[in-house]
Amino acid sequence: MAAQILPMPGIKAPSTPIGHFVRLGETGHRQLSDLHAQGRFSPKRVVVDASRFHHQKELIGALRSAGTQIVLDTKAAELSAASKxxxxxxxxxxxxxxxxxxxxxxxxxxxxxxxxxGQIARFAVQNRVHAVLSPSHFLSKGSATDWFRIDLRACCALREALDRAGGRHIGIDYLVLIPHVALDDLAERGQILASVKNLPFDNLWIRASGFGADSGPLTTRRYINSLSRMNNLGKPIVADYLGGLVSLAAEAFGSISGFAEGVGERERFDAREWHKSPKPRDDDDVFGHARRVTIAGFGRTVTCAELAKLCEAKGGRRLVACTNRSCCPHGLSDVLVNPKRHSLNYRSIQIRSLEQTPDLSRPQHFLDGEMTRADRLSRQIKELKTGDDLLTKRLTDHSHRMEKLRATLEHFQETRGANHPRALPIVERGNVAEHQGADSA
Ligand SMILES: [Zn+2]
Structure with a gap:
């Protein structure tokens, strides 16, 4: 009689939740408010810029009531930068x-x-946020930058100020803004980790300058490897301003606990020009930017104008329009009318799929799924005859990047071995209402 193998009861391969933070950004919160009212935007965590808090108060209140954790970005780094x-x-x-x-x-x-x-602490208490990003600055020269010592002390000062203001329940996440190449330096990483180790914070946020959703294969591999090494600190790591396939890859390889991105924006970060005088109408480039939309499985966003051109090309519509009827019932026209809804939907499908996969299977799941899909679809889309040479060049470059990224990450997976620390689950914060009055007791 053949032996029957029964599943072991109660033993399940661990699948760590993904700490996804949505940055509300500077503009577009009305669209997000509408989507929230329609039950189509219910994030677990959002980051709100202190500079926009009052404009977005209604949305923030509704999200808080629905159980969303609110994280405050103090904008300290931008407020101290000449160009920002x-x-x-x-x-x-x-x-x-x-x-x-x-x-x-x-x-x-x-x-x-x-x-x-003190102002930051009182604002955080009055506005009932769950956590504050420590007020830190861009470390242009890594840990040797003068700001670093000041930022370390500011984190402790913020803890004291929050406690004094009745905000003992409000968490602090420590934010490091640093050139991405500094992260690759072992001594530099060691210096940063040793310096922040005993500070009063929950999650370590890394905003890497010169890095993001559109970074090259080798840079991406280095980034994933370097952040993986930072998990020796024993604190969860959040990649800030990181979107696209790159954030999913870092998550799948277990080098980060979560990531923060806007909806079709804030997917990369660059502070290399921050020390220069402001350009006219700098303002984070939001108003100057064409609206960008997600093509499911493509690995990059395109502008609405580019999407329209791709659709007009023979065989294009089939490749680029949304075919998910519960997301965009009218296909392309819905994508163009409400790109944020479509982007959010697609992102939550990607995250859910990874979250339901056991930790150890995630790298292969990502490589066989999202990565393979992006490689294949970008090859097909670059062949479309749009009659726009510049667009064709961009699509061809993207296709080459996807091909190389796939090969690079597959090689990384084959060679890196099993001996690397995995990111811890994100530290979540409880309901603010539970804590009201607790501090004054
Ligand atoms: Zn859609």
Missing amino acids: FSGFAQGAPWASAAKDKPLSPDHFRHDAPGDVI
């Missing part, structure tokens, strides 16, 4: 502490003029 301080960041309540100048290191001491840290 006079832009959108000016809307942060503490922007005026420097009077038409960037905020200086002096503003981030616990006894600083304008009491910036």
Whole structure:
């Protein structure tokens, strides 16, 4: 008689939840409000810029009531940067502490003029956020940057200020903004990890400058490898301003606990020009940007105009229009009318699929699924005859990038072995209402 193999009861391969944070961004929150009202935008976690908090208050309130965790971005980095301080960041309540100048290191001491840290803490308590990103700055020279010491102290000062203001239940996540190449340096990583180790924070956020959704294969591989090594710290790691396939890859390979991105924006970060004088109408480029839309399984976004051209090409519509009837019942026209809804839907499908896969199977699941799909679809789309040479060139470049990214990550998976630390699950915060009054007791 053949032996019957029964599944072992109660033993399940671990599948760590993915800490996905949606950055509400500077604009477009009305669309998100409508989607929330229609039951189509119910994120577990959002990041709100202090500079836009008052404009987005209604949406934030509705999300909080629905159980969404609210994380406050203080905009400290932008407010201290020559090219950024006079832009959108000016809307942060503490922007005026420097009077038409960037905020200086002096503003981030616990006894600083304008009491910036105290203002942040009181704002966080009044607005019932769940967590605050520590007010840190772009480390252009890595840990040797003067700001680094100031930021480390500011994190402790913020903890004290929150406790004083009745916000003991509000968490702090430590934010490191750093050139992506600095992360590849073993000594540099060691210095950062040793310096933040004993600070009062829950999750470590990394916003890597010069890196993002459109980065090259080798850079992506290095990034995944370097962040994986940072898990020795024993704190969950969130990749900030990271979207596209790259964030999914880093998540699948277990090097990050989660990632934060906007809806069709804030998928990459670049602070290399932050020290220069502001360009006219800089403002994070939001208004100057054409609206971008997601093509499911393609591995990059396109502008609405590009999508229309691809659809007009022979055989194009079949490849690029949304075929998910519960997402876009009228296909392409729905994608163009409401690109945010379509992007959010597709993103949640991708994340759910990865989340339902056991941790150890995730790299292969990503390579065989999303990565293979993007490689295949980008080959097909680049063959479309759009009559636009520049567009064809962009599509061809993208297809080559997908091909190389796939080969690079497959090689990485084959060669990296099993001896690497895995990212911990994100530290989640409870319901704010539960804590109300707790601090004054
Ligand atoms: Zn759709």
